[in-house]
Amino acid sequence: MIYFEKVSKIYAQDAVALDNVSFTVSPGELVSIVGHSGAGKTTILKMILAEEKPSSGNVFYESLDIHTLDRKELIRLRRRIGVIFQDFRLLPNKTAYENITFAMEAAGRSDEEISSDAPHVLDLVGLSDKLWNFPHELSGGEKQRVAIARAIINQPEVLIADEPTGNLDPVNIHEVTQILKKVNDLGTTVILTTHNKEVVGALGKRVITLEGGRIVRDDKSGKYAL
Amino acid sequence: MVNTTDLRRIVKAGFLDFSRNVFTSLASVLIFTITLSVIAGVLLGGAALDTALRELKDKVDINVYIEEDVPESDIMNLRERIAALPGVREVSYVSREEAFFEFKQSKANDYLVLQSLEELGFNPLLAELNIKASDPSQYERIASSIEEDFGLSATGESLINKINYRDNQAAIDRLAKFISLSERVGVALSTLFIFIAVAVAFNTITLVIFTSRDEIGVMRLVGAGNEYIRGPFVVAGLFYGLIASVITVVLFYPLTKWVSVSTENFYGGIDLYTHYVSNFFEISAVVFVSGALLGVVSSALAVRRYLKL
Numbered sequence: 001m002i003y004f005e006k007v008s009k010i011y012a013q014d015a016v017a018l019d020n021v022s023f024t025v026s027p028g029e030l031v032s033i034v035g036h037s038g039a040g041k042t043t044i045l046k047m048i049l050a051e052e053k054p055s056s057g058n059v060f061y062e063s064l065d066i067h068t069l070d071r072k073e074l075i076r077l078r079r080r081i082g083v084i085f086q087d088f089r090l091l092p093n094k095t096a097y098e099n100i101t102f103a104m105e106a107a108g109r110s111d112e113e114i115s116s117d118a119p120h121v122l123d124l125v126g127l128s129d130k131l132w133n134f135p136h137e138l139s140g141g142e143k144q145r146v147a148i149a150r151a152i153i154n155q156p157e158v159l160i161a162d163e164p165t166g167n168l169d170p171v172n173i174h175e176v177t178q179i180l181k182k183v184n185d186l187g188t189t190v191i192l193t194t195h196n197k198e199v200v201g202a203l204g205k206r207v208i209t210l211e212g213g214r215i216v217r218d219d220k221s222g223k224y225a226l
Numbered sequence: 227m228v229n230t231t232d233l234r235r236i237v238k239a240g241f242l243d244f245s246r247n248v249f250t251s252l253a254s255v256l257i258f259t260i261t262l263s264v265i266a267g268v269l270l271g272g273a274a275l276d277t278a279l280r281e282l283k284d285k286v287d288i289n290v291y292i293e294e295d296v297p298e299s300d301i302m303n304l305r306e307r308i309a310a311l312p313g314v315r316e317v318s319y320v321s322r323e324e325a326f327f328e329f330k331q332s333k334a335n336d337y338l339v340l341q342s343l344e345e346l347g348f349n350p351l352l353a354e355l356n357i358k359a360s361d362p363s364q365y366e367r368i369a370s371s372i373e374e375d376f377g378l379s380a381t382g383e384s385l386i387n388k389i390n391y392r393d394n395q396a397a398i399d400r401l402a403k404f405i406s407l408s409e410r411v412g413v414a415l416s417t418l419f420i421f422i423a424v425a426v427a428f429n430t431i432t433l434v435i436f437t438s439r440d441e442i443g444v445m446r447l448v449g450a451g452n453e454y455i456r457g458p459f460v461v462a463g464l465f466y467g468l469i470a471s472v473i474t475v476v477l478f479y480p481l482t483k484w485v486s487v488s489t490e491n492f493y494g495g496i497d498l499y500t501h502y503v504s505n506f507f508e509i510s511a512v513v514f515v516s517g518a519l520l521g522v523v524s525s526a527l528a529v530r531r532y533l534k535l
Binding site for chain 2: 051075089090108
């Protein structure tokens with residue numbers, strides 16, 4: 001489904017983010033990418049979203065070479081991918097409900113679909129009672145659950161999560177991990193980066209370990225090995 | 227392409243952005259009000275300067291004094307020929323009797339002059355043609371044409387005793403230069419003021435949208451199209467412009483009234499308040515169109531730099 005082919009990203013001579021990285025993610029997989037800060041984890045995610053271009057090599061989404069897509073094709077591709085960030089990145093002037101419906105409106109969903117699906121997804125992430133709260137009125141865990149709801153509302157084929165538990169307390173880490181597992185169980189491919197051993201252990205799925213921009217391990221049912 | 231549903235959602239989102247960012251919206255409306263006030267002020271100031279300069283131009287004229295024994299038919303003929311010269315706006319005829327009467331009227335309180343005239347026993351004044359040019363810079367050419375071409379009657383007798391242009395030439399030239407300079411300075415200052423005001427408004431919007439750059443990044447990542455991202459900002463910009471326009475046109479009622487009352491003692495030009503009220507729809511149209519354009523264009527341009535995929 002997603003294929004990295006000899007991808008390197010070099011910002012400067014002594015700043016190599018990725019060095020000749022190749023791997024494949026199959027449909028329905030849950031992949032954790034682990035590594036120290038600066039190992040290249042976020043760069044991989046940014047390349048899937050075409051936020052970064054490789055210095056060499058190619059990134060494919062099915063048969064599409066992501067970095068050759070034009071503006072409209074890229075917008076269409078991004079609608080097939082849900083994204084979660086460590087810092088949540090919710091729209092500050094929209095309520096929890098509006099943050100979610102914005103993604104639906106952007107994808108061209110009808111008013112009827114929005115009013116039937118949005119409360120359902122908020123219920124799935126356990127936020128039915130916070131529909132009309134603004135992000136600054138929510139806790140970190142609640143914000144992340146809104147972000148997850150926003151990411152999955154359009155039933156994406158892939159969910160990308162950049163350090164989704166980085167700003168959360170242990171209770172919320174556990175809850176977010178369970179939600180990610182549930183999303184994957186429902187058939188969505190999940191790729192996440194993390195520093196957290198417990199998250200990797202709890203997921204019990206494939207782990208790619210990066211060091212200095214290179215893949216040093218790729219275990220089918222791995223654990224945090226750094 | 228934006229359909230009706232998208233448009234409704236964009237307008238709603240723009241309105242919500244506007245109403246939820248109260249401080250930013252108020253600051254933007256304030257800056258827009260200042261900008262539109264400068265534009266309206268330049269319009270009114272331009273009208274005031276125009277009237278003042280027109281009145282000043284009207285005060286400048288040259289007189290052609292006619293020889294004593296020239297028949298009135300020849301004078302009328304001369305008047306027509308002068309009126310036909312390019313650059314001549316108006317030629318009025320003052321007969322010897324009228325000139326004498328007006329002179330006596332103007333010296334009604336000067337006993338010495340009146341007594342001298344009585345002792346003189348005859349009318350010493352000459353008939354005259356009073357010439358007003360469309361522009362003060364034309365007097366030199368008009369005076370030369372009269373001197374060179376119209377000095378003699380058909381029978382070869384001298385018609386013109388004197389043209390007073392040469393006496394007043396330096397003053398007229400200075401005035402012509404002053405008027406021309408005032409007009410140019412007026413245009414330059416108006417352009418400069420409007421440019422500065424528009425630049426400030428543009429920068430305000432750029433700053434407002436700069437604070438939303440992360441938000442725009444998130445919108446891009448959830449797959450929103452450019453129109454869908456840009457739309458609410460443009461709608462909010464339109465709101466800034468329209469609300470500032472309403473404030474400006476309302477504000478100019480008391481403002482022009484106050485200026486008119488404060489300046490009526492030393493400025494004899496137009497009454498700004500009356501001018502504003504009688505041209506209200508034209509000035510409002512300029513203010514509203516400027517406000518709307520400023521809001522829409524500045525927002526669209528400011529968002530553009532963050533839409534790069």
